[in-house]
Amino acid sequence: MKIQVLLFGIARDIVGSSQLSLSHDGALDVKTFKQILKDKYPKMSHLSYFKVAVNQEFAKDDRVLNEGDEIALIPPVSGGSF
DSSP states (O other), X not given: OEXXXXXOHHHHHHHTSSEXXXXXXXXXXXXXXXXXXXXXXXXXXXXXXXXXXXXXXXXXXXXXXXXXXXXXXXXXOOOOOO
């Protein structure tokens, strides 16, 4: 299965691109997907957390991913001023 991933913020900086294509044999859920990212990009492990959106909805770890899903990594966001 091939999946396309959109990356934002620090996740984009870690990977070095705003998009990523990954291939995986067999079933894939969000938890496994996050572990694959951490294995491929060890600096991802330094993030306290990041959310995964599938088809523009936040997904829990047990959500099964399907080929063609739009997947986005959303790291913690802070900052701004009044």
